[in-house]
Amino acid sequence: MFLTVLLQVAAGAAIGxxxxxFGAALAALAAAFGIGKIGQSTMESIAxxxxxxxxxxxxxxxxxxxxxxxxxxxxxxxxxxxxL
Amino acid sequence: MKTLxxxxxxxxxxxxxxxxxxxxxxxxxxxPGVIFGHIGDDYEWHITDIGDxxxxxxxxxxxxxxxxxxxxxxxxxxxxxxxxGLHVAHEGKYEGKIVETLGGEDIRPFDIxxxxxxxxxxxxxxxxxxxxxxxxxxxxxxDVLTETPKGVAxxxxxxxxxxxxxxxxxxxxxxxxxxxxxCTAFLFIxxxxxxxxIPFFPGGANLTGNIAVTMVxxxxxxxxxxxxxTKHYYKDILWPDVPAFLKPIMPVIEVFSALVKPISxxxxxxxxxxxxxxxxxxxxxxxxIMAKYGPVMFGSMSVVSxxxxxxxxxxxxxxxxxxxxxxxxxxxxxxxxxxxxxx
Numbered sequence: 001m002f003l004t005v006l007l008q009v010a011a012g013a014a015i016g017x018x019x020x021x022f023g024a025a026l027a028a029l030a031a032a033f034g035i036g037k038i039g040q041s042t043m044e045s046i047a048x049x050x051x052x053x054x055x056x057x058x059x060x061x062x063x064x065x066x067x068x069x070x071x072x073x074x075x076x077x078x079x080x081x082x083x084l
Numbered sequence: 085m086k087t088l089x090x091x092x093x094x095x096x097x098x099x100x101x102x103x104x105x106x107x108x109x110x111x112x113x114x115x116p117g118v119i120f121g122h123i124g125d126d127y128e129w130h131i132t133d134i135g136d137x138x139x140x141x142x143x144x145x146x147x148x149x150x151x152x153x154x155x156x157x158x159x160x161x162x163x164x165x166x167x168x169g170l171h172v173a174h175e176g177k178y179e180g181k182i183v184e185t186l187g188g189e190d191i192r193p194f195d196i197x198x199x200x201x202x203x204x205x206x207x208x209x210x211x212x213x214x215x216x217x218x219x220x221x222x223x224x225x226x227d228v229l230t231e232t233p234k235g236v237a238x239x240x241x242x243x244x245x246x247x248x249x250x251x252x253x254x255x256x257x258x259x260x261x262x263x264x265x266x267c268t269a270f271l272f273i274x275x276x277x278x279x280x281x282i283p284f285f286p287g288g289a290n291l292t293g294n295i296a297v298t299m300v301x302x303x304x305x306x307x308x309x310x311x312x313x314t315k316h317y318y319k320d321i322l323w324p325d326v327p328a329f330l331k332p333i334m335p336v337i338e339v340f341s342a343l344v345k346p347i348s349x350x351x352x353x354x355x356x357x358x359x360x361x362x363x364x365x366x367x368x369x370x371x372x373i374m375a376k377y378g379p380v381m382f383g384s385m386s387v388v389s390x391x392x393x394x395x396x397x398x399x400x401x402x403x404x405x406x407x408x409x410x411x412x413x414x415x416x417x418x419x420x421x422x423x424x425x426x427x
Contacts, residue, residue, distance in 0.1 A: 061406060061409070061410075062410060062413060064406075065352070065406055065407065065409075065410035066352075066410070068352075068356065069348060069351065069352035069355070069356075072351065072352065072355030072356055072359060073351055073355065075355060075359055076351065076354075076355050076358075
């Protein structure tokens, strides 16, 4: 407890960069989790009904694009935390 | 012959550390400067460095300061020189941009210079105009029902048909009115994304990674959605069909959502392109960082860096297409929602 307070005082200005790196890692984790779920359900649906593969693939790409957008909001904030 | 080929490649790869051992320069490389220099905007287009000399195209500076209009080549203000009271600020809020110092304070004059991004925008627009007009020329001269397209028309037809299908599916009846906007947006974003990945001259300017450009594109979508909305669309936003206790807050939420949609389009495209470019540049900069860590690290990390850089470039090609497609598709969905008639 006391140690963390000491470390914080010592690290002063670099806390922002640690926070930014941690945030970027969390964003990558969240994006990977979300896109993994989409990939899983798309694979299962294509396996059940192969003739709808085209439509499902389109929907998958779109959903993955939206999730990546959300993850990249977080990445932009992290970049701002490092640069500003 | 194949065995000889394999032996030669292996020997060359093994010689990489020997080459690395020779390169013992103690030059401090400013990595953030390199990366932000490549993804940012500039008053000159830096092409390459031959030895110590930098080869760059100095673009015109067009500025209206307190002493009137100034038009000159940016070579006059390169390397920190000052010209007619204007110079490039080195630090602070206006770093990298032209400022004039009035009364001890740096202020930004009205600046409509042709910078690297503007020049790239003009080049990309010319290229797009050439592609589209050549395609239209083919369609004017040949009968569509009896011949298949050849040349540029064959390249453009699948893209245009894809956007037309998206428009027809999402907008419904008057999709023909919105197809030109959607096709232009798609081709513009696709072309600029691809040009940004090319590392040498006509490409290499990070245009779609510039939030001003993507904001204007989303602004066009915002206008296309809201200027032509049907009465039903506005009724659903401003006095929706909900229980009385929700009536005050639903319009607020709906207006907020109508504003957030273009903002999300902006940030999605901007962040995807920016992140991709930063990753590719970082991968290549690893080679230069590793130069002072000894021949083994240098050689092995160079091989890794080249392979990763190649992989990231290919991934960027895919992401360029996907982002252009997603932008166009979301725009068409929003337009379709705004053209909804009552049930």
